[in-house]
Amino acid sequence: MNNRLFKTHHIRRSVLLDDLWEVSVPGKWKGRVPVPSCLETIPALSSYRGNAEYRTETAFGGNMLLTFSGVSHTAEVFFDGKRLGSHYGAYGAFSFAVPSVADGNHTVTVRADNSFHEDSALHIPNDYYSYLGITRPVSLELIPDVYITYVHFTPSRVNGHWQAEIELELSNIGTKDDTVFASVRVGDDALAMGECRIAAGQTRKITGILDAPHAQSYEKDRPVLYCLEAVLKKDGIPTDDLIDRVGFREIAIDGGRILMNGKPLSLFGFNRHEDYAEFGCALPLQAMMRDIELFRDLGADCVRTCHYPNDERFLDLCDEYGILVWEEGHSRGLDEKKMRHPRFMEQMSLSVSEMQNQHFNHPSIFVWGLLNECATYTEYGRGCCETLIRQIKETDPSRPVTYAGCWIGKDLCLEYADIVSYNMYPGWYTEDTVKEYIDRVCSWAKNAGGEGKPFIISEIGAGAVYGYHKETEDKWTEEYQDTLIREIIETCTDDPSVSAVFLWQFADCRVDPKFFAGRPKTENNKGIVDIYRRRKLAYRTVRELLKGRKQ
Numbered sequence: 365m366n367n368r369l370f371k372t373h374h375i376r377r378s379v380l381l382d383d384l385w386e387v388s389v390p391g392k393w394k395g396r397v398p399v400p401s402c403l404e405t406i407p408a409l410s411s412y413r414g415n416a417e418y419r420t421e422t423a424f425g426g427n428m429l430l431t432f433s434g435v436s437h438t439a440e441v442f443f444d445g446k447r448l449g450s451h452y453g454a455y456g457a458f459s460f461a462v463p464s465v466a467d468g469n470h471t472v473t474v475r476a477d478n479s480f481h482e483d484s485a486l487h488i489p490n491d492y493y494s495y496l497g498i499t500r501p502v503s504l505e506l507i508p509d510v511y512i513t514y515v516h517f518t519p520s521r522v523n524g525h526w527q528a529e530i531e532l533e534l535s536n537i538g539t540k541d542d543t544v545f546a547s548v549r550v551g552d553d554a555l556a557m558g559e560c561r562i563a564a565g566q567t568r569k570i571t572g573i574l575d576a577p578h579a580q581s582y583e584k585d586r587p588v589l590y591c592l593e594a595v596l597k598k599d600g601i602p603t604d605d606l607i608d609r610v611g612f613r614e615i616a617i618d619g620g621r622i623l624m625n626g627k628p629l630s631l632f633g634f635n636r637h638e639d640y641a642e643f644g645c646a647l648p649l650q651a652m653m654r655d656i657e658l659f660r661d662l663g664a665d666c667v668r669t670c671h672y673p674n675d676e677r678f679l680d681l682c683d684e685y686g687i688l689v690w691e692e693g694h695s696r697g698l699d700e701k702k703m704r705h706p707r708f709m710e711q712m713s714l715s716v717s718e719m720q721n722q723h724f725n726h727p728s729i730f731v732w733g734l735l736n737e738c739a740t741y742t743e744y745g746r747g748c749c750e751t752l753i754r755q756i757k758e759t760d761p762s763r764p765v766t767y768a769g770c771w772i773g774k775d776l777c778l779e780y781a782d783i784v785s786y787n788m789y790p791g792w793y794t795e796d797t798v799k800e801y802i803d804r805v806c807s808w809a810k811n812a813g814g815e816g817k818p819f820i821i822s823e824i825g826a827g828a829v830y831g832y833h834k835e836t837e838d839k840w841t842e843e844y845q846d847t848l849i850r851e852i853i854e855t856c857t858d859d860p861s862v863s864a865v866f867l868w869q870f871a872d873c874r875v876d877p878k879f880f881a882g883r884p885k886t887e888n889n890k891g892i893v894d895i896y897r898r899r900k901l902a903y904r905t906v907r908e909l910l911k912g913r914k915q
């Protein structure tokens with residue numbers, strides 16, 4: 365087990381706390397569970413909403429960096445009984461740096477909570493499920509006083525060869541000011557970032573430009589990846605390192621198209637929730653791998669991480685296979701009242717900042733998304749959208765930003781987005797043909813701030829209950845879904861004005877019973893495979909049509 369698909373350190377000592385942790389849910393259940401996992405896998409807790417206390421012991425000493433890749437959805441963390449802090453949101457990583465821990469046995473305690481408590485603006489009863497538990501890996505690292513907190517890599521092509529802007533953040537958790545020498549290597553190209561003095565208790569950013577004349581481009585059908593190795597030395601001796609994987613590619617927008625390395629993208633893939641029958645949102649690597657292999661079998665080349673940032677191991681797989689990613693900050697279907705929740709802007713801003721800062725280097729991510737079907741049609745919603753998009757662009761000007769809207773005739777925010785993205789359900793929630801609907805959206809968007817911008821169909825699809833067949837081919841039969849998906853693919857893949865289509869959705873997912881009692885089986889059944897990845901009729905059609913498509 366690992367929290368990434370490659371080694372992130374050669375110098376820094378790092379272990380995963382992936383043994384069985386003790387868990388107690390007073391009055392309901394007590395025992396040991398693997399980390400990561402969802403507590404809903406335990407029969408007594410299959411629909412439980414509330415608190416659980418996790419506890420583990422570990423032996424070490426020194427400066428500690430304790431990182432949780434994801435706790436669903438509110439966490440309070442204690443170390444040897446002392447409170448380290450708390451975190452909101454299931455889909456972002458968070459860390460605690462504790463200096464000079466004495467040698468010996470230590471206890472880590474986590475109180476996880478998935479109740480829809482009054483401070484929760486984003487996790488609400490919804491068309492997916494907010495699970496409970498430590499659902500992504502936990503790592504414990506021994507760090508020197510001055511250590512690397514992150515490295516960001518932004519490639520660009522200058523005079524026919526690749527360069528990259530490198531930003532390194534260093535922190536000093538010691539009690540004395542200190543000086544280190546920083547350097548970065550990517551494949552055969554290296555950059556000495558020089559000496560850097562950091563005051564005790566401070567954090568500092570340093571930047572530099574790496575020339576990479578040896579680098580090959582990262583392309584969808586030839587996804588060349590490099591290890592980026594950032595190293596700190598003191599008196600010539602390596603003291604800390606951080607390794608990430610990067611690719612050299614540029615995303616640009618021109619003439620109404622999204623260009624990757626100068627070539628227009630024409631993508632076809634899926635919306636995918638992190639949800640898999642018995643595993644809930646804590647998919648083991650082999651289940652993620654299976655999804656990727658199903659994508660490849662289908663001929664899909666893009667995925668939208670609806671409606672929240674994903675486990676980084678899934679993004680690592682997308683990097684490896686050249687599956688391009690729309691990654692999305694956490695939010696779905698919030699009307700103005702919900703957006704006026706006193707914590708909404710703070711929690712939303714945290715979600716997008718964690719997403720960008722933690723997933724900055726993934727070459728497969730080609731667009732940042734946010735605010736799926738939120739109140740972008742009101743003045744208040746417009747203010748929120750503008751502020752958040754500005755924040756995203758300040759953090760990363762190298763990728764476009766978009767949001768999935770659905771408010772034809774009244775949306776007010778197209779002007780802030782680089783790409784017009786629209787969720788549409790012709791043949792399911794409305795009676796139009798796919799072609800009619802696309803034309804309607806495009807001619808409206810042109811005069812609503814979308815003129816000249818690329819167009820993405822961020823959702824389109826139909827429901828089908830696995831195994832339900834009927835000669836009348838009514839809604840909810842596999843036949844109905846199959847016929848509509850054929851129409852979607854035949855219409856959209858021939859349309860040069862559509863830069864990407866994300867079918868809704870890849871696999872069925874569990875929904876909260878409070879969200880919408882009318883969802884059969886308390887699932888969103890629009891997957892082309894069910895929640896166990898059993899194929900519906902449409903699977904074969906998608907594979908047949910996508911394999912034959914010209915790209």
Ligand code: ADA
Pocket residue numbers: 491696736737770787823868888890
């Ligand atoms: C929306 C929404 C999805 C899902 C879908 C549906 O457009 O963005 O999360 O709820 O509709 O199945 O109706």
